[in-house]
Amino acid sequence: xxxxxxxxxxxxxxxxxxxxxxxxxxxxxxxxxxxxxxxxxxxxxxxxxxxxxxxxxxxxxxxxxxxxxxxxxxxxxxxxxxxxxxxxxxxxxxxxxxxxxxxxxxxxxxxxxxxxxxxxxxxxxxxxxxxxxxxxxxxxxxxxxxxxxxxxxxxxxxxxxxxxxxxxxxxxxxxxxxxxxxxxxxxxxxxxxxxxxxxxxxxxxxxxxxxxxxxxxxxxxxxxxxxxxxxxxxxxxxxxxxxxxxxxxxxxxxxxxxxxxxxxxxxxxxxxxxxxxxxxxxxxxxxxxxxxxxxxxxxxxxxxxxxxxxxxxxxxxxxxxxxxxxxxxxxxxxxxxxxxxxxxxxxxxxxxxxxxxxxxxxxxxxxxxxxxxxxxxxxx
Amino acid sequence: xxxxxxxxxxxxxxxxxxxxxxxxxxxxxxxxxxxxxxxxxxxxxxxxxxxxxxxxxxxxxxxxxxxxxxxxxxxxxxxxxxxxxxxxxxxxxxxxxxxxxxxxxxxxxxxxxxxxxxxxxxxxxxxxxxxxxxxxxxxxxxxxxxxxxxxxxxxxxxxxxxxxxxxxxxxxxxxxxxxxxxxxxxxxxxxxxxxxxxxxxxxxxxxxxxxxxxxxxxxxxxxxxxxxxxxxxxxxxxxxxxxxxxxxxxxxxxxxxxxxxxxxxxxxxxxxxxxxxxxxxxxxxxxxxxxxxx
Amino acid sequence: xxxxxxxxxxxxxxxxxxxxxxxxxxxxxxxxxxxxxxxxxxxxxxxxxxxxxxxxxxxxxxxxxxxxxxxxxxxxxxxxxxxxxxxxxxxxxxxxxxxxxxxxxxxxxxxxxxxxxxxxxxxxxxxxxxxxxxxxxxxxxxxxxxxxxxxxxxxxxxxxxxxxxxxxxxxxxxxxxxxxxxxxxxxxxxxxxxxxxxxxx
Numbered sequence: 001x002x003x004x005x006x007x008x009x010x011x012x013x014x015x016x017x018x019x020x021x022x023x024x025x026x027x028x029x030x031x032x033x034x035x036x037x038x039x040x041x042x043x044x045x046x047x048x049x050x051x052x053x054x055x056x057x058x059x060x061x062x063x064x065x066x067x068x069x070x071x072x073x074x075x076x077x078x079x080x081x082x083x084x085x086x087x088x089x090x091x092x093x094x095x096x097x098x099x100x101x102x103x104x105x106x107x108x109x110x111x112x113x114x115x116x117x118x119x120x121x122x123x124x125x126x127x128x129x130x131x132x133x134x135x136x137x138x139x140x141x142x143x144x145x146x147x148x149x150x151x152x153x154x155x156x157x158x159x160x161x162x163x164x165x166x167x168x169x170x171x172x173x174x175x176x177x178x179x180x181x182x183x184x185x186x187x188x189x190x191x192x193x194x195x196x197x198x199x200x201x202x203x204x205x206x207x208x209x210x211x212x213x214x215x216x217x218x219x220x221x222x223x224x225x226x227x228x229x230x231x232x233x234x235x236x237x238x239x240x241x242x243x244x245x246x247x248x249x250x251x252x253x254x255x256x257x258x259x260x261x262x263x264x265x266x267x268x269x270x271x272x273x274x275x276x277x278x279x280x281x282x283x284x285x286x287x288x289x290x291x292x293x294x295x296x297x298x299x300x301x302x303x304x305x306x307x308x309x310x311x312x313x314x315x316x317x318x319x320x321x322x323x324x325x326x327x328x329x330x331x332x333x334x335x336x337x338x339x340x341x342x343x344x345x346x347x348x349x350x351x352x353x354x355x356x357x358x359x360x361x362x363x364x365x366x367x368x369x370x371x372x373x374x375x376x377x378x379x380x
Numbered sequence: 381x382x383x384x385x386x387x388x389x390x391x392x393x394x395x396x397x398x399x400x401x402x403x404x405x406x407x408x409x410x411x412x413x414x415x416x417x418x419x420x421x422x423x424x425x426x427x428x429x430x431x432x433x434x435x436x437x438x439x440x441x442x443x444x445x446x447x448x449x450x451x452x453x454x455x456x457x458x459x460x461x462x463x464x465x466x467x468x469x470x471x472x473x474x475x476x477x478x479x480x481x482x483x484x485x486x487x488x489x490x491x492x493x494x495x496x497x498x499x500x501x502x503x504x505x506x507x508x509x510x511x512x513x514x515x516x517x518x519x520x521x522x523x524x525x526x527x528x529x530x531x532x533x534x535x536x537x538x539x540x541x542x543x544x545x546x547x548x549x550x551x552x553x554x555x556x557x558x559x560x561x562x563x564x565x566x567x568x569x570x571x572x573x574x575x576x577x578x579x580x581x582x583x584x585x586x587x588x589x590x591x592x593x594x595x596x597x598x599x600x601x602x603x604x605x606x607x608x609x610x611x612x613x614x615x616x617x618x619x620x621x622x623x624x625x626x627x628x629x630x631x632x633x634x635x636x637x638x639x640x641x642x643x644x645x646x647x648x649x650x651x652x653x654x655x656x657x658x659x660x661x662x663x664x665x666x667x668x669x670x671x672x673x674x
Numbered sequence: 675x676x677x678x679x680x681x682x683x684x685x686x687x688x689x690x691x692x693x694x695x696x697x698x699x700x701x702x703x704x705x706x707x708x709x710x711x712x713x714x715x716x717x718x719x720x721x722x723x724x725x726x727x728x729x730x731x732x733x734x735x736x737x738x739x740x741x742x743x744x745x746x747x748x749x750x751x752x753x754x755x756x757x758x759x760x761x762x763x764x765x766x767x768x769x770x771x772x773x774x775x776x777x778x779x780x781x782x783x784x785x786x787x788x789x790x791x792x793x794x795x796x797x798x799x800x801x802x803x804x805x806x807x808x809x810x811x812x813x814x815x816x817x818x819x820x821x822x823x824x825x826x827x828x829x830x831x832x833x834x835x836x837x838x839x840x841x842x843x844x845x846x847x848x849x850x851x852x853x854x855x856x857x858x859x860x861x862x863x864x865x866x867x868x869x870x871x872x873x874x875x
Contacts, residue, residue, distance in 0.1 A: 196420035336430025413867035530789035
């Protein structure tokens, strides 16, 4: 056996790798440019960056191309790449109050200072196919862009506005929301990529894991909080904003340096809760916070709902259980483990078969002895 | 624009960055100092999927040097496709020698089997572990299992074994039999068959365990007491094949694979691929054999 | 501040080679092992083995404290590993001791870990004046038994008192809590993990 069999296994995996490339290209359509994915599959790129935990749109686009659109594999590629990179700095906290807003809404109030800015969203489009996209050309693209440019006029209402104040600031100044209501909360800042998470986890670890979590998994658990599977209810969107924020680091000489700009989506879910302090029984408004890379409303909203629900521990509801929520929405780990069932398990299976056969044999023998007893046959 | 820089730059020796290697190395030393206890570690992502051996890889790559000779097996076989994939990756990242010969290897990475041939004090066996928490089947929360280990409170595992015996006639239904290490920690030996469990006790080699997805490392030093859980009147037993021997080597006293040749005919073959090669070509390599109690 | 950085130390391959010796050492308590350190020139009050241990295991993610070693030795470790110095023995992941008999308080204060996380207990690198596999005049024999040891293993020392060993044993009384020891002398190292019982003769 030896070498020949080993070569067989090696040949099999080499051929499988060739074959998957063949399947990607065999219909001989023009190779997709990475730039096309980055620009025209923007939301897919944003999702993959979030789950890959690496803000790198070109790399995300390349990953999507390489794995033929499999989001689990694409996020995995980014994570694996990220793990090879040197971490030299931690950035300063990004200031979303100074966001260059592309989209900013609140469901809690009909009108807010600065206005409800829908921004680029398909929320209010009808989900009907647009056949024109099947025959899009560079010319038709130019025509569309020109006509949009021509129709853009700056509404008076936002003229002169550079930044938009936060809705929660209004609530704080009114006093219905107060900071530091949970005096005993664990405020340590940990990095789950540098140390394994421990439970109960501080909020920084929870938010970090939610920010890296798989969008579908978060959606599943966020949805569960809305259908009664969580204590505390789901809250209201106090504010959802998306746009560009500056990223700064402090260099080794102590100077603040601008390193670039990223797009993030931020959601502040507002919920009414009872105070954590024994001497103050008044309810207050609390924020369930969500923040993720790129435009990803679903993820930010669900993060916000889960941030709230995870602060009401209750092991019988998945969304109230840190361990359940954080472990099972971790996309790279769950993707790997569910799929690992494809690996050979014949030894463990054999071990189980051996046990099963012994059990069956014992049951048979017991039955035979019992029957022999009934028939009056003396037992040996 | 991605021009290739950064994506194709040379990889660090053994792929993992030096800081992560140091973390893994420190934790392995602590794991050896507290045999059977699961040490949490950062477990960064690797190019292979979680659940496919990232933990074993972390340990191997943190430990391996240019002078090592590496063997990788999966379910006892060097030829298994995942073993080939892992061996190829480690070789590519280190340039190390690879071998299928158990006696020649200095470092062996394994999924779910201990080689039949006795391992020596110069050898290290690295286990890939899917679920490091031996108590997970009786308690699903990590927070609680940590406490149970801290307090050496293993009563629920004992109850579970008893219930399994009462309902199914055997203490454990599958692989991954719980063992007690150094008289203190309950440990999962990974899903090795019962046949291999006695090999953990008072061994001559070093056993290291890596669970990447769950982010835990643990170890059994040589000459350490490792006892499978059993009752006074219901003892631990390894698998038995009666008088059945291997169809290729005509020998027994090794873990056998059951193979269906066709719908009617079954045959049994020695599972350990290198051990089978040696049985067929030369003298029987030395083994440690465990005899089931009467 | 002069540079104390080692010029010829290979942080990839030397670190790996030395780590394998340490792994083998911790897995075989009581047996002498040698860390070949031709390229290292630590300050005089830090043995080459202790320096090699520092360079192999320490980095910016862990803390260390020095007792009985000078400022230069501490600076040497800091410059070569970026590890953070702490003043208190109870805050250190690694303790480097020389003339350990004069620093019993540090050993007594070293972290022994938490019941749920015993690995957070510290590692102490204790330098000896002499370390041999065989007895020598005036030597103190230390014998260990436990995981990793085939029966009993003894080694022979000068420069460590029974008081030091008693203090260590005290820390390790409530296994799995405890501290783990590397004894060093020149290029030699011998380990005593907290899992092992020590006895002196």
